[in-house]
Structure formats: C-alpha cells, structure tokens
Amino acid sequence: MVYSETNSTAGLPPGNSLAEMSLPDLSSYLPPIVMLGALAAYLGWKPPKPRTILKNWLMSRIEVRWTDNIFEALEDFLAQEWVCKMSTHRLATTGSRLPWNKNEPNSHEEHVMGTTPPRTCSLPSLTLTPANGNHWFIYEGRLILLEREEREDAWERSQSLHLMCFGWDGSILRKILHAARLRHAELDENKTAVYRAQSNNKSIAWTRASGQGIRELSTVIMDPDLQKKFIEDIDGYLQPETRRWHTERGIPYRRGYLFEGPPGTGKTSLCIAVAGLFKLKIYILNLNNIAEDDLNNLISSLPQQCILLLEDVDSQKITNSRTTEPDNSFTTFQRLSLSGLLNAIDGVIASEGRILIMTTNHKDKLDPALIRPGRVDMTISFEYPDFDSIKRLFLLMYAEYPVEEKKEQQQPASSQCQFCPRLQPSPPANIPGNNISQDELQALANTFAASFPEKEYSQARILGYLKKHSGKPKRAVNLIAELFGEEE
Structure with a gap:
C-alpha cells in the first residue's frame, strides 16, 4: 500500500509537517560520550558482573575477620559434619587450635571417620573446615552462602568469613553467629581457654x-x-x-x-x-x-x-x-x-x-x-615448700583421689576457704595395686618430707622426681638419694 504525503500529514497542525520538523542534533553529545568511554577504558573500569550485583544488592552479608574471637567460634561451628557434607571443597588441618579433642566421644574426627582412634595412636587430631571459596548450605530452612576469603601480600596475611542470605533481613545470619558462640562456650565448659598474641606481619591479634x-x-x-x-x-x-x-x-x-x-x-x-x-x-x-x-x-x-x-x-x-x-637491627x-x-x-x-x-x-x-x-x-x-607442703605433694601424687581430712587433721577455721575445701588432700584407705593402707602411706609421706631440708627444693623439682616413680611410693622414698645426687 502506498501512502500519500497528504495522508501522512493529515493529523498534524499547520506548519508542522515531517519535512518541516527538525530532528535533535546528536553530534553535540558525541564528544563527551567518547571521552567518558576512553576514560573508563584507561582506568580499566568494567561493568559489574551479575554475580556482584546479586551479592551487593539482593543479599544480606556479615563479615567476620580473623582478628576477632568470633572467627574461631564460627569456624568451629562450620566444621560440623552437616556443613562439611554440603561442601565439595574442604580444608584439612591437624593440630588445629579449634577446641576439638580426638579422645572425646563426640569429636569431629569420629564424625568424619566413623571410628574412634586407638588410645595408643600418636596421630594428631584432624579437622575439616570449608576451604577458600563459596559454599552453600541450609540453616533453619534458609539458603546460606559462606564465602571464605584469604588475602596475602608482602606485608600482611589475613582471613575472613562472609555469611550471606537472600533478602535484606539478616536475622538468620545473626542466629548462626549466636549459635556458634553458644556451641563454642559449651566446648569450653570444662576447659580453661588460653590465648596468646600472634603477629601476622603488620597485624597482631589474640589467637587461641x-x-x-x-x-x-x-x-x-x-x-x-x-x-x-x-x-x-x-x-x-x-x-x-x-x-x-x-x-x-x-x-x-x-x-x-x-x-x-x-x-x-x-x-x-x-x-x-x-x-x-x-x-x-x-x-x-x-x-x-x-x-x-x-x-x-x-x-x-x-x-x-x-x-x-x-x-x-x-x-x-x-x-x-x-x-x-633504639633497635640496632636493620628494621x-x-x-x-x-x-x-x-x-x-x-x-x-x-x-x-x-x-x-x-x-x-x-x-x-x-x-x-x-x-x-x-x-x-x-x-x-611464693616460697619453696616446707615439711607440711612436701608431705602434701607426696600424698597428692600417690592418693587415688583427694578426700577430706578427718576433723582432727583439719586446719584451723581461719585457713578454710569456701572455694578450696580440699587444700590438704589425704589418700583413701587403700590404693589399688599397691596394697598400702592409709596409715602406711602417711608414714611414707612423713619419711619422705623429713628427708628434705625445708625451703630448698621447688615444688616443680619434687614433683618431677615423684613422677619418675609414679604409682610406687615405697620406691620414691627408698631412692630419695638419687634426687640429692643430681645436685652434685
């Protein structure tokens, strides 16, 4: 079909025909566009990837850095079997600072291997944690993304864990951190946690x-x-x-x-x-x-x-x-x-x-x-032990377990403490395997303590000698001369 000029301009007001209308001059915008493109190319700018847009705009994120104590709690929490099973890339470590104990019945190594290492096994404990990269897992019905990142340059090496979930509500991430802290506290319930300052080139932080x-x-x-x-x-x-x-x-x-x-x-x-x-x-x-x-x-x-x-x-x-x-070194x-x-x-x-x-x-x-x-x-x-302290050391080493002293043997009331009721443990009536009565053990303790000059040997020195004769109190008393011989 052929359209005439009359039909194509019929709906336009007088003086506004297509021929009479002027198009905008785009040539004035061309130089700035070219300059911006050249600047972006010079600076190496690239448009963001869809993955970056997803993480930065559509997901909530919490970053945990290795310098904070929560890092090891979260790392321990993620080392559980249900997290590691969903990860195809895992990091195996031995002698880890995580509070796993290979001799405990619920240790991580038993979960992984399905067996308990023999008591005589000298292998260090094994811990599996998600390695560097991205790991997906489900927590309370929500899909969670874990990103483990390790950065290293000439001056510093650092690690960080990133927890991410879809949506702007990050409450599920806070729940994970709270659960990790609670579980970490449970593992330390019957332990004393010791931390040291660890230097990492430029940075220094407390490390378990x-x-x-x-x-x-x-x-x-x-x-x-x-x-x-x-x-x-x-x-x-x-x-x-x-x-x-x-x-x-x-x-x-x-x-x-x-x-x-x-x-x-x-x-x-x-x-x-x-x-x-x-x-x-x-x-x-x-x-x-x-x-x-x-x-x-x-x-x-x-x-x-x-x-x-x-x-x-x-x-x-x-x-x-x-x-x-001043430091005389080259630094x-x-x-x-x-x-x-x-x-x-x-x-x-x-x-x-x-x-x-x-x-x-x-x-x-x-x-x-x-x-x-x-x-x-x-x-x-603190002083070197006297007669009574040496006797207590002997009884402490050879008693099966500390028990309360009899009333006539207790210290005066001024020496008692509600937090330390067993300051002077005494042995049980009999020690299995030695067939030594309590009275005989007390006599051995008196003989042992009387052999020492008071306040001349440290507790550590005496305990070191007694450990050499562990479970053999008579032998420890009879061979006391060998301890004095070490001084010569």
Whole structure:
C-alpha cells in the first residue's frame, strides 16, 4: 500500500509537517560520550558482573575477620559434619587450635571417620573446615552462602568469613553467629581457654593457643592462708555490686596482682587454677618485641572479665627503663617503653573488668611505678615448700583421689576457704595395686618430707622426681638419694 504525503500529514497542525520538523542534533553529545568511554577504558573500569550485583544488592552479608574471637567460634561451628557434607571443597588441618579433642566421644574426627582412634595412636587430631571459596548450605530452612576469603601480600596475611542470605533481613545470619558462640562456650565448659598474641606481619591479634582441663585448687601446693585470701579477693572483685560501686564513684574497675617468688613454686599453676574456678579465659602477653600501638590494640580488645597474664616481667626488657630503646637491627621497629606499658594497663584506653596477673622471680628488679598500689592491689609471695607442703605433694601424687581430712587433721577455721575445701588432700584407705593402707602411706609421706631440708627444693623439682616413680611410693622414698645426687 502506498501512502500519500497528504495522508501522512493529515493529523498534524499547520506548519508542522515531517519535512518541516527538525530532528535533535546528536553530534553535540558525541564528544563527551567518547571521552567518558576512553576514560573508563584507561582506568580499566568494567561493568559489574551479575554475580556482584546479586551479592551487593539482593543479599544480606556479615563479615567476620580473623582478628576477632568470633572467627574461631564460627569456624568451629562450620566444621560440623552437616556443613562439611554440603561442601565439595574442604580444608584439612591437624593440630588445629579449634577446641576439638580426638579422645572425646563426640569429636569431629569420629564424625568424619566413623571410628574412634586407638588410645595408643600418636596421630594428631584432624579437622575439616570449608576451604577458600563459596559454599552453600541450609540453616533453619534458609539458603546460606559462606564465602571464605584469604588475602596475602608482602606485608600482611589475613582471613575472613562472609555469611550471606537472600533478602535484606539478616536475622538468620545473626542466629548462626549466636549459635556458634553458644556451641563454642559449651566446648569450653570444662576447659580453661588460653590465648596468646600472634603477629601476622603488620597485624597482631589474640589467637587461641590451647584449651586445657580445669585444674583443681587442691593441686596447687602453697600457703593455705595466702590462697584463701587471694581467692576471696577475686571473688569479691567479680561480684556485680563491686562493679556498680566502682562505676558510681568514677573509679576504674580493674584489679592487679603480683606473684613473686623463685621458679617452679606454682605461680602459673595458681593462675590456671583460678581461671578454671571462675570460668575466666587467660590471655598471655609477651612484652618483648611488641610495638606500643599493637599493645594498645590488644589491651583494648580484651573481654570484660578475663585474666591478662604477664609472665616473668623481670626478664622482659622494658620494666627498668622509661625511654624507648633504639633497635640496632636493620628494621625501624622500636620496642615498647615502660611508660607505654603503664598507659596501656592503667591508662584511658585500658579495658574495664580485666584481672592483671604479673609473675616475677625478682621483684627487686621491677620499676616501682609498675607495682605501685592501684596497679598492683595484692602481692602474693611464693616460697619453696616446707615439711607440711612436701608431705602434701607426696600424698597428692600417690592418693587415688583427694578426700577430706578427718576433723582432727583439719586446719584451723581461719585457713578454710569456701572455694578450696580440699587444700590438704589425704589418700583413701587403700590404693589399688599397691596394697598400702592409709596409715602406711602417711608414714611414707612423713619419711619422705623429713628427708628434705625445708625451703630448698621447688615444688616443680619434687614433683618431677615423684613422677619418675609414679604409682610406687615405697620406691620414691627408698631412692630419695638419687634426687640429692643430681645436685652434685
């Protein structure tokens, strides 16, 4: 069909025919468009991929970095069988810092292998976790995407976990984090978690070092009165009304202790036992070769109730100097100064609610400012064991389990403590396999303790000897001369 010019312009007003209408001149827009395209090509810009648009616009995301304690809790949670089964790319690690125990009946290795490793097996524990990349799994009916990312360059190596779900409501992701924290706490219910500061080139963070069984206070052989005083002081400090009292009066809510005495007398052992008693985590910090900024970051990241342990502070190079010593190596790194340490543990940025425990073999070498009242609220002196303490060590080693002393053998009421009722364990009536009565074992303990000069041998030295004769109390008494022979 052929249309005439009259038909095609019939509906237009006079003077507005197609021939008379002028089209816009697009040539004026062409140079800016070309310039923008050239700039994008020069800068290497590329249009976003559909996958990127999906993650950034249509999904909720939570990032967990390795420098935070929640990272290991989430990693442990994702190491469960139901998550790993849905992942085709897994990371196998041995000797992991995760709180799996290969000898526990519910260990991850049993889930994976379906068998229990023999007791004599020397293989390290095996843990499977989702490896780097993307992993899909279902949690409470919702599809969840886990992205594990590891970045490494010449200066730093870091890891992060990304949890993502469809939609803008990320409550399901918060549920996963909450469940991970609860499960992590359950695994540590009967353990004392120990953390150390781990450096990763530029960054430094607390990393779980171990989770050891809770140590009984009755196994720490020391002055019962000092132990009772220390335990009751910590218990009073951890009470909610104590924190409220400090807050109302504007007093920093912190507590500091100094354990001083010869090596091997139980300073670290008491710290571990107290942490287990009050369900506190231990954070061990070595002050050598640490920068002031790193120390401030570590101190400020401590949880509200924990133990910060500084071991052998007299051997660390900053406790006698107030100026930063220059480093003679080729690096520009500068060691921490004493003033920097004091500001970190007792300054504006110092964390509230923590318990500081410093151990030293030589109190006289410490700067007075480090141990002044306010920074150190109580000093506990440890000594080599006397006759009674050596006897308790012997009974502790050869008793099947500690039991209460008879009333006539108990300490005076002033030495008793509601938190440590078994400060002096006594053996049961008979020890299986030895056929030694309680009276005979008491006599052996008296003979053993009488063989030692008082306060000349450390608890660690005596325990080391007794462990060589484990389960053989008579042999330990008869061969006591070999311990003295080691001194010659």
